[in-house]
Amino acid sequence: MLLKLILWFVHFKLATSAIDFRFNGFKGVNLSLDGSAVLTYNGLLMLTDLNKQLKGHGFYPTSLGLGNLFSFSTTFVFAIVPEYPGMGCCGFAFTLSPSKDFSHAFPTKYMGLFNSTSDENPSNHVLAIEFDTAMNPEVRDLNANHVGIDINGLVSIRSITAGFTSDDNGEQMNLNLISGNPMQVWIDYDGMDMQLNVTLAPLWQPRPSLSLLSSTINLSSVFLDDMYVGFSASTGGVGSQHIILGWSLKVDGRAHDLNLASLPSLQQSLTSSKKKPLALLSGLPLAVAVLVLIVAFSVMFIVMRKRKFSEESLEDWELDFEPHRFSYRQLFKATKGFKDENLLGIGGFGKVYRGVLPSSRIEVAVKRVSHDSRQGMREFVAEIVSLGKLRHRNLVQLLGYCRRKGELLIVYEYMPNGSLDKLLFYEGEPTLNWDQRFQVIKGVANGLQYLHEDWEQIVIHRDVKASNVLLDSDMNGRLGDFGLARLYSHGGAPQTTNVVGTPGYFAPELIRTHKSTTNSDVYAFGAFLLEVACGRRPLEPKKEANQQVLLDWVLSNWNRGTILETRDPKLGEDYVVDELELVLKLGLICSHTLPTARPSMRQVTQILHGDLPLPDLPIPHFSSSDSSAFIETECFSAYALSFPSMSSESSLFSGR
Numbered sequence: 001m002l003l004k005l006i007l008w009f010v011h012f013k014l015a016t017s018a019i020d021f022r023f024n025g026f027k028g029v030n031l032s033l034d035g036s037a038v039l040t041y042n043g044l045l046m047l048t049d050l051n052k053q054l055k056g057h058g059f060y061p062t063s064l065g066l067g068n069l070f071s072f073s074t075t076f077v078f079a080i081v082p083e084y085p086g087m088g089c090c091g092f093a094f095t096l097s098p099s100k101d102f103s104h105a106f107p108t109k110y111m112g113l114f115n116s117t118s119d120e121n122p123s124n125h126v127l128a129i130e131f132d133t134a135m136n137p138e139v140r141d142l143n144a145n146h147v148g149i150d151i152n153g154l155v156s157i158r159s160i161t162a163g164f165t166s167d168d169n170g171e172q173m174n175l176n177l178i179s180g181n182p183m184q185v186w187i188d189y190d191g192m193d194m195q196l197n198v199t200l201a202p203l204w205q206p207r208p209s210l211s212l213l214s215s216t217i218n219l220s221s222v223f224l225d226d227m228y229v230g231f232s233a234s235t236g237g238v239g240s241q242h243i244i245l246g247w248s249l250k251v252d253g254r255a256h257d258l259n260l261a262s263l264p265s266l267q268q269s270l271t272s273s274k275k276k277p278l279a280l281l282s283g284l285p286l287a288v289a290v291l292v293l294i295v296a297f298s299v300m301f302i303v304m305r306k307r308k309f310s311e312e313s314l315e316d317w318e319l320d321f322e323p324h325r326f327s328y329r330q331l332f333k334a335t336k337g338f339k340d341e342n343l344l345g346i347g348g349f350g351k352v353y354r355g356v357l358p359s360s361r362i363e364v365a366v367k368r369v370s371h372d373s374r375q376g377m378r379e380f381v382a383e384i385v386s387l388g389k390l391r392h393r394n395l396v397q398l399l400g401y402c403r404r405k406g407e408l409l410i411v412y413e414y415m416p417n418g419s420l421d422k423l424l425f426y427e428g429e430p431t432l433n434w435d436q437r438f439q440v441i442k443g444v445a446n447g448l449q450y451l452h453e454d455w456e457q458i459v460i461h462r463d464v465k466a467s468n469v470l471l472d473s474d475m476n477g478r479l480g481d482f483g484l485a486r487l488y489s490h491g492g493a494p495q496t497t498n499v500v501g502t503p504g505y506f507a508p509e510l511i512r513t514h515k516s517t518t519n520s521d522v523y524a525f526g527a528f529l530l531e532v533a534c535g536r537r538p539l540e541p542k543k544e545a546n547q548q549v550l551l552d553w554v555l556s557n558w559n560r561g562t563i564l565e566t567r568d569p570k571l572g573e574d575y576v577v578d579e580l581e582l583v584l585k586l587g588l589i590c591s592h593t594l595p596t597a598r599p600s601m602r603q604v605t606q607i608l609h610g611d612l613p614l615p616d617l618p619i620p621h622f623s624s625s626d627s628s629a630f631i632e633t634e635c636f637s638a639y640a641l642s643f644p645s646m647s648s649e650s651s652l653f654s655g656r
């Protein structure tokens with residue numbers, strides 16, 4: 001008995017270790033295709049084209065061969081491009097089946113999987129996750145845009161309108177399957193808990209934490225020893241292109257992430273069919289002359305292009321990061337050659353360009369950071385890649401990088417509403433109302449808490465300030481450039497000092513210790529709170545002497561009981577007194593001279609959400625920037641300071 005169990009286990013392990021693949025596009029991939037399915041020249045799996053009454057299948061050629069108790073995980077990217085906008089038929093299904101032979105199956109509502117007699121037959125042993133774009137009352141379809149779990153037939157055991165639950169606000173967002181836009185799907189089945197989860201999201205969006213469908217199903221009677229896996233699609237009275245762009249699957253483990261940046265382009269394959277044939281040339285001598293010229297120009301063109309797009313070749317250590325690597329050519333194309341009209345801004349670390357990735361038509365921001373030394377590059381890239389794993393609704397998502405001679409290009413998600421400082425400080429710009437500001441503050445606090453406390457490593461931002469806060473399409477605040485300040489100091493930076501950051505946001509102890517901590521981030525966050533509430537920068541040398549240092553000015557107003565008078569005049573009377581007062585006082589507390597007197601970011605978010613009262617400090621005596629005052633504090637007592645003299649910072653950071 002024991003021996004049998006061991007043998008079974010060995011067999012099981014041997015068999016399962018085999019299937020683990022990742023196709024970032026299907027160029028050169030061996031798939032079993034039938035019906036209308038083709039691989040396009042650039043590596044798309046096109047299951048059907050726009051013709052009517054088609055069925056097409058693309059399957060992994062070998063069986064999963066597993067016995068009937070197992071787990072699998074898969075992710076793929078698909079797009080459905082209908083014949084007419086909003087009008088297409090019929091959908092496709094991710095399928096596990098004991099056979100790759102679907103010759104008896106019908107198109108249209110049968111999705112190329114069953115026929116009128118085989119539908120609902122328990123001997124089918126088919127699991128299908130359908131992405132159905134036609135409403136069929138006979139099989140009790142919910143609507144013409146749903147995702148369903150089908151076992152042995154077309155009547156779904158569970159189905160739901162296509163969409164996802166936003167991690168931002170918990171709202172259910174619908175997605176239109178036949179929009180033509182690429183979307184990503186994750187399907188996981190755990191044979192032990194018998195949990196089947198299906199999750200859907202627009203391409204480039206991180207996997208939503210809530211699944212669209214989550215079902216407990218005992219599939220052990222459905223799965224046979226040999227099961228094949230793949231996709232089936234069909235068209236009906238109207239056609240649709242059903243396209244799979246990339247696919248990753250693993251048995252008994254988590255599927256590898258797809259490298260979204262290297263998926264084949266949807267656009268090219270769709271327009272290629274429209275290319276007109278070249279008109280025939282008449283006259284042989286002319287043809288030869290033209291040919292010679294064409295060859296000469298092509299060679300020149302290729303040589304120049306090669307030079308233009310030259311990037312550092314892939315080194316061994318980089319192989320692990322390959323999924324996050326963009327080619328220079330891709331980024332060059334995306335930003336139309338880094339044209340000035342695509343310039344979004346010039347940040348602390350370099351120029352930032354707006355771009356649209358050629359393959360997926362996704363908008364990105366590309367930051368060019370000059371990086372002279374080869375030394376430290378590996379570390380730099382490793383950190384960038386690890387920062388790319390940070391996923392939070394209040395952080396700007398880092399998508400990948402490209403390494404080129406003397407510079408590094410970092411690719412971020414594009415934020416349509418720009419940076420917060422523009423809306424706060426620039427004359428003539430529409431400003432934010434109080435509700436929007438409070439929303440942004442809470443968002444940034446959440447993002448910073450995630451960096452400090454909720455991720456697997458502690459990430460210190462080092463440069464929290466309004467100009468590093470970007471606004472997404474819903475005006476949520478998102479922190480950008482996290483961790484970069486330190487990365488930048490690894491090498492190649494113009495000033496290679498450990499002290500990076502921005503004057504005015506700079507915790508006083510940093511001047512002495514040169515060591516950033518979560519506490520120094522909290523200090524900068526305090527300065528940021530005051531910026532948002534007061535609508536001005538932390539240091540404004542042109543102001544009257546008592547107002548130049550924002551922190552000191554707000555503090556002296558707190559002492560006098562007039563703290564609300566420091567608010568941004570542009571707010572008018574449109575603000576919530578309690579919230580404004582909370583933000584101003586919290587700003588002062590966060591910017592306490594003594595690092596240990598500052599709250600943690602977790603406490604800050606709790607205070608902002610009203611779950612924790614403001615610390616009951618005596619009106620604190622501290623200075624924004626006076627380092628001698630700081631040393632005094634540290635050596636003697638927290639509250640025994642004399643009121644700060646004007647800052648010594650201007651001399652420390654002269655020439656700012």
Ligand SMILES: *[C@@H]1O[C@H](CO)[C@@H](O)[C@H](O)[C@H]1NC(C)=O
Pocket residue numbers: 030031061062
């Ligand atoms: C594709 O895979 C199948 C199954 O492993 C194999 O029989 C076939 O020869 C392969 N075809 C190519 C072109 O490699």
Ligand SMILES: *[C@@H]1O[C@H](CO)[C@@H](O)[C@H](O)[C@H]1NC(C)=O
Pocket residue numbers: 104105115116117118
């Ligand atoms: C349906 O498919 C089965 C095989 O799965 C086949 O034996 C049967 O003849 C088909 N029925 C029709 C009506 O085509």
Ligand SMILES: *[C@@H]1O[C@H](CO)[C@@H](O)[C@H](O)[C@H]1NC(C)=O
Pocket residue numbers: 188189190195196197210211214
């Ligand atoms: C499916 O989702 C549930 C609830 O989110 C989770 O507890 C479970 O681990 C998931 N199962 C798999 C196989 O991903």
Ligand SMILES: *[C@@H]1O[C@H](CO)[C@@H](O)[C@H](O)[C@H]1NC(C)=O
Pocket residue numbers: 218219220221
């Ligand atoms: C799942 O189904 C199989 C076969 O029908 C059965 O033997 C097994 O006990 C079921 N498992 C559970 C946990 O119900």
